[in-house]
Amino acid sequence: MGRKFHRISLGGVWDESEIRGHRRTYVGALPGLIIHGLKKCEVNNPVFLLDEIDKVGSRGHHGDPSAAFLEVLDPEQNSTFTDHYLNVPFDLSKILFIATANSLDTIPAPLLDRMETITIPGYTYAEKLAIATNHLLPKQIRLHGLGETDVQVTQDALLKVATGYTRESGVRHLEREIGSLVRAKAVEYAEIQEKKEAGHSVLTEYQPLVSLDDVEEILGQEKFVNEVTERVSVPGVVTGMAYNGVGGGILFIEVSQMPGKGNLQLTGSLGDVIKESAQIALSWVKSHGYEIGLTNSPGQNVMEKADVHIHMPSGGTPKDGPSAGIAMVCALVSMFSNRTVPSTTAMTGEFTLRGLVMPVGGIKEKVIAAHRAGVRKIIMPLRNQKDVTSDVPLNVREDIEFFYASTIGEVLREAFEGRLMVRSSVSTVIDSRM
Numbered sequence: 274m275g276r277k278f279h280r281i282s283l284g285g286v287w288d289e290s291e292i293r294g295h296r297r298t299y300v301g302a303l304p305g306l307i308i309h310g311l312k313k314c315e316v317n318n319p320v321f322l323l324d325e326i327d328k329v330g331s332r333g334h335h336g337d338p339s340a341a342f343l344e345v346l347d348p349e350q351n352s353t354f355t356d357h358y359l360n361v362p363f364d365l366s367k368i369l370f371i372a373t374a375n376s377l378d379t380i381p382a383p384l385l386d387r388m389e390t391i392t393i394p395g396y397t398y399a400e401k402l403a404i405a406t407n408h409l410l411p412k413q414i415r416l417h418g419l420g421e422t423d424v425q426v427t428q429d430a431l432l433k434v435a436t437g438y439t440r441e442s443g444v445r446h447l448e449r450e451i452g453s454l455v456r457a458k459a460v461e462y463a464e465i466q467e468k469k470e471a472g473h474s475v476l477t478e479y480q481p482l483v484s485l486d487d488v489e490e491i492l493g494q495e496k497f498v499n500e501v502t503e504r505v506s507v508p509g510v511v512t513g514m515a516y517n518g519v520g521g522g523i524l525f526i527e528v529s530q531m532p533g534k535g536n537l538q539l540t541g542s543l544g545d546v547i548k549e550s551a552q553i554a555l556s557w558v559k560s561h562g563y564e565i566g567l568t569n570s571p572g573q574n575v576m577e578k579a580d581v582h583i584h585m586p587s588g589g590t591p592k593d594g595p596s597a598g599i600a601m602v603c604a605l606v607s608m609f610s611n612r613t614v615p616s617t618t619a620m621t622g623e624f625t626l627r628g629l630v631m632p633v634g635g636i637k638e639k640v641i642a643a644h645r646a647g648v649r650k651i652i653m654p655l656r657n658q659k660d661v662t663s664d665v666p667l668n669v670r671e672d673i674e675f676f677y678a679s680t681i682g683e684v685l686r687e688a689f690e691g692r693l694m695v696r697s698s699v700s701t702v703i704d705s706r707m
Contacts, residue, residue: 281310283323283326284328286330292306293357394638395441396444401444405434405435406428413448419459429485461479511688515592526585526597547594553598554598565606606685606693621636622684624681632654
């Protein structure tokens with residue numbers, strides 16, 4: 274673009290005066306970060322990077338710094354932006370503002386409305402491999418004072434580092450692990466060189482190649498196992514799909530029953546929305562127990578003499594949102610019918626009391642994370658089909674079988690692979706498209 278660049282770090286900015294400046298009547302008054310950046314760039318049309326805008330402090334007795342950005346980022350208003358230090362209008366409309374954030378949840382809605390959101394999803398393993406080969410490995414070799422031919426890592430070894438030692442959407446941790454490999458080879462190289470210079474005999478020459486077997490010897494035992502493919506299918510356990518601010522992940526939903534009076538217990542650091550999804554799922558299963566073969570007569574309560582406990586492991590991680598609706602229904606049906614859902618089948622989708630499957634967000638991130646975890650079949654809402662076609666990389670789509678459902682009946686048939694008994698006389702109840 275041929276324009277000057279300036280970065281403004283907003284993490285921990287809690288005073289409105291840091292954006293709008295101080296009035297010159299105060300001792301030590303300074304202009305705000307915007308005017309200060311223009312002064313450093315010495316032009317009025319630079320590119321400003323507002324780093325970590327979701328970390329800006331909230332309203333306090335020093336004002337609301339996030340509200341101060343409303344005028345800065347609004348192209349209809351920022352041509353007359355007034356800094357308290359300058360005390361005259363200044364035109365900011367020629368500046369290109371680029372903001373970064375890990376999560377949109379902490380950005381106030383009026384501020385988010387003034388920005389165009391561009392979502393950058395997590396990397397696939399193929400992309401991580403290409404980044405590690407072309408950028409991360411050469412960078413670490415240079416930083417450790419070695420030449421390009423002094424350390425060579427095979428593609429299989431890099432892939433094992435990415436799959437067995439990292440579980441992230443980016444490559445920051447991957448670079449650390451590659452740095453550990455390079456340091457180990459640097460130490461080996463230095464020790465052999467010292468022995469040669471000291472005149473000692475060297476039994477083995479330095480080997481620059483890091484193979485698949487060397488990775489575990491250097492980095493230790495694998496930190497992450499493929500939790501989906503390693504898991505044995507058990508009644509009452511279903512694999513869901515989650516989305517968070519730094520990418521996606523898989524979410525296990527565990528259901529068990531015990532003698533009781535029909536109570537529901539929820540554990541696993543769950544938010545209000547996901548608790549409501551569990552209540553909706555349980556209500557639907559209770560009202561349609563006869564249709565799906567869980568009870569012997571219409572009107573019989575499947576929880577008449579039982580309590581149900583729904584748990585989502587990783588209790589230290591807060592979970593919320595409606596996306597686990599159909600997974601909870603399948604987990605409840607699996608537990609009551611004593612039938613299993615294959616461990617390599619994952620699902621996501623919002624669920625209504627009428628039995629409809631509603632679309633959800635974060636599809637690309639969820640699918641990529643499920644692919645990383647070893648999922649081979651995904652059940653999702655029909656209205657999310659366009660998101661898979663347009664956003665998910667081709668190599669990921671080729672490895673996974675997708676099934677799109679619009680009603681919970683379709684979900685149950687596909688999840689249990691036709692092994693669930695649905696009474697023919699009333700099967701239209703759960704397949705009706707209301």
